Amino acid sequence: MNILDQIGDTPLIRFSGEVPNNNRIWLKLECDNPFGSHYDRVYLRLFKHFEEQGLLRPGATVLETTSGSAGVSFAGIGTLLGYKCLVAIPEGGEKAREEAIRRAGAELIFTPAESYVNGFPRFAARFLAKNREVVFLNHSMGPNGSENGVAVEALGTIGEELRSQLDSVDCFIAAVGNGSSVLGPARMLYPRTSIVTFESFQSATAYDLLYPGEYERLYGIAPGSLPRHQLPGTSFPGIDFPHIRLAFKDEQLVERTVLVSDERTNDQYLALTGNLVPASLPRWDTVRLPPYGRTTRAGLAVALHLAEQMENKNIVLLAYDKEDRYDT
């Protein structure tokens, strides 16, 4: 079977650990896609779309910017289709992720660690002005900051599959990255399903959109005041991502967003404010869930937290990627 035919239709498995209040927690195994994440769905369609639009000549050089798993899927699928793939990634991230991107066939271009994802728009504008033959796929937004409809529809298939895999999807939990894995499935699941998102305590980008000013009032610092967090691919302050704006504001699909912390967050917050992060916030680093990666552990921490507050429900989270994409 062709590798590309194996993308999507991912398994849904039930979490076998203890869950309170007769709730059931399910993991949608996006990490079982051939290149290891939900982004396989996106690039399968994005490459096809660019080809159909006549924007890609055979053997063209293609560029993508990423802090997360998108790079591996882009590199794997682009290389299979015969393109030369360049992946721009901020310095100082997980080496395991960089290696996986290289193994999938792409060349890496490092952007400055300090500006992190916020440095991408400037990098891309300069790079493309100098390298006019390179085609930029830009999965996180369409032209001029609009929705990338192809990417969102591709991730909508997760919601469609869930509806056929469970009698009722009562609660769907996704991480906030650029908003795509929230918006795509949520459009298919809302309003029957309650959509809950999470992000690191350090960023609180979506939190500030949903509950304006509350973070600063509760925690005494502005969102994004703490150093870079440990959940690569998720939440970064400072970019107006259209898929976040659509899911949280324009379409109001998200019912609730939860902040997650870890030991390092606690240390950083203590050093800055003299206070501890409230113990009521779920901690992802205390949850063990081999073979899944940190974001999935964080999703499970959130699911267990929600399970304390509801009864006899199906709670679904995305298993984004596996441990092998992280250094420790």
Ligand SMILES: Cc1ncc(COP(=O)(O)O)c(C=O)c1O
């Ligand atoms: C491990 C991981 N989890 C979650 C996400 C969030 O996905 P998205 O930005 O597509 O919503 C990403 C994004 O790359 C990721 O790499």
